[in-house]
Amino acid sequence: MPEKVALIGSGNWGSAIATKIGVNASACADFDDKVYMWWVRPALINEKHENVIYLPGIELPHNIVACPDVATCVDGATMMVFVIPHNFLAPIVPKMEGKFAKGAIGCSLIKGIEFEKEGDMKPILISDLLQAEMKKSDGAPVVDMSVLMGANVANEVAKGDFAEATIGCTKPENGLKWCKLFNTKDFAVQAVTDVAGAELCGAMKNVVALGAGFCDGLGYGGNTKAAIIRIGLKEMQKFCKVFYGDRQIKDETFLESCGVADLVTTCFGGRNRKCADIFAKNIAAGTPKAWDVIEAEELNGQKLQGTGTAQDVMKAIKAKGVVDAFPLFSQIHKIAFEGPPSPTH
Ligand SMILES: NC(=O)C1=CN([C@@H]2O[C@H](COP(=O)(O)OP(=O)(O)OC[C@H]3O[C@@H](n4cnc5c(N)ncnc54)[C@H](O)[C@@H]3O)[C@@H](O)[C@H]2O)C=CC1
């Protein structure tokens, strides 16, 4: 039986990745031709084959079929791709109860992280959260979760500029299935058996990108940004060791597309960088602007991930008493949320 693919999300990245999935689903007998995509306004996609809100100007493959109801979208699905900002996930998963096929597998493209709300604020991987939630609702066998992370600014991927990505998987055979679904001649996907390493890289680089944006906004050059990227990479690694030492995160993962490459592209071309640049310029000009105002003015409905993650990371390192080990993350938090430094005399 061909795999039935469901795409849960239809934002900037969700629509861009649909351009790869759609092509492969129609060309390869392993997959059902039709790919269902969850989108509250299906007519926009089903009639125009374009997501005019989140990815204007890009034609989506015609076998991408939008449906407004998430339960219908995942009905009988054997491969589920999750790609929505993580703060909107909570109400969605329970609606999928009993709908996806037994033995279905999942892949999260979500670059974010959740944290326990009390106690030691331990970080929770979104892939773990999804796995636990789906088990709870369905009462079914665990959905094996992989992740796809990488240097993937969505607009560039959608245009067909060459890009790489990394699948983090637990089972190599599932990693291969996901590679087959995503890989195209302009989108080179490789699997590593390190879900936690790949996913944490994807979440943490959004915090470092804020630092890169501050650096641009204040007019510093390439040397300063390179320092932020280098120190950021080390703090990302340290964060993994401190909070996920038990998951055997591999040092090599940081050298894959999901690691250093994503950090570089985000620090040069991402939305977090862009908004942080504007934030710093406004502070320097003495006209500070709140993050949500900048997000609304600049991103046309798309969502900023780094600010929430920076706040949560700060809470987690404070709760664990390791703030001093993360000077860059702490400074980024300070600039973003604690106001300009008071003048010293
Ligand atoms: N855009 C990019 O270049 C890339 C994004 N990602 C990650 O992919 C994930 C999804 O990002 P994008 O597709 O870019 O999303 P986006 O930033 O374009 O946000 C739009 C998405 O949010 C949903 N949404 C907006 N307001 C909502 C609400 N009130 N309730 C429920 N849903 C709402 C929309 O339905 C849509 O799916 C994020 O974790 C992001 O970090 C990963 C790689 C590249």
Ligand SMILES: O=C(CO)COP(=O)(O)O
């Ligand atoms: O994850 C991304 C590139 O890989 C996109 O980053 P931004 O969310 O900062 O645009």
